[in-house]
Amino acid sequence: MPEHQRADARRNYARILAVAEEEVAAHGAAASLEQIARTAGVGSATVRRHFPTRHALLEAVSHQRIEALSDRARELTGRGDSRDALLEWLGEVVAYSATARGLAAALAYDVPDPVHENSCAAMLEAAAAPLLDRAVRDGAVPAEVTFTDLITLIVGIVLATEHRPDPAAADRLFRLAVAGLSPLTGGRPR
Incomplete structure (x- = not known):
């Protein structure tokens, strides 16, 4: 303001x-x-x-949560295995979004008002870009994966599970998306 x-x-x-x-x-x-x-x-x-829009209100309500997630991305940047750091952060975004009603909607990119940028997603993208860039450089994540892809996946999972009685449903689906459906043999998908 x-x-x-x-x-x-x-x-x-x-x-x-x-x-x-x-x-x-x-x-x-x-x-x-x-x-x-x-x-x-x-x-x-x-x-x-x-x-001026519902989305602007949701962004304002979610601002502190977004700042905390942005801080966490910066903490994880450069730590340990790049894939593990990225997945740890993404898991925290899923957990936060699943418990903070309205946050997933604030992160969604489908805002019909192109005049108002999605500041929540932009803040997270700026903070998380080094995590994703490092994971791509290390070959831990395919080069074509974008931040928008990852947030869209999270938003979809959270919105699809928000009315389920099981609070762990969003995390379970996120882990499934990360692992894929192939069973592991010797640490690699078949």
Whole structure:
């Protein structure tokens, strides 16, 4: 939120964001913008002024989580085996996205509004690029794999499992995607 805004606009923004965090935690990405406005004590136009799209609201709600995941990517950069470091980080993104309702939707690239860049995904991409680049350089990941591919895979898994009663379903599907369906013989897929 720009610092040059009036004090009442900053207060409204903070109140809307606090209510939105609660609503998204309770209802996920489908949280009602009207309910957020009512609970925050502002009009829906005020919500739209601060957050012109639902995606912009989800990004704001997810910002701290994205910063934590970005910090973690930087911590893992250059550590140990490049494939293991990348998979450890991706596993953490899956776990975080599966427990933080609305985060997977904030990371999705299918935003129909090309004017507003996906800042959540852009932040993660900037932090994780060294992890992916190193894994590609080491031959641990095929060169054609992109960050967008990896986030799309994670978003798909998380959205497909978000209503399952088993909290480990997203991680299990992610591990399956990483391992593939081929049984291992001597450490290599058949």
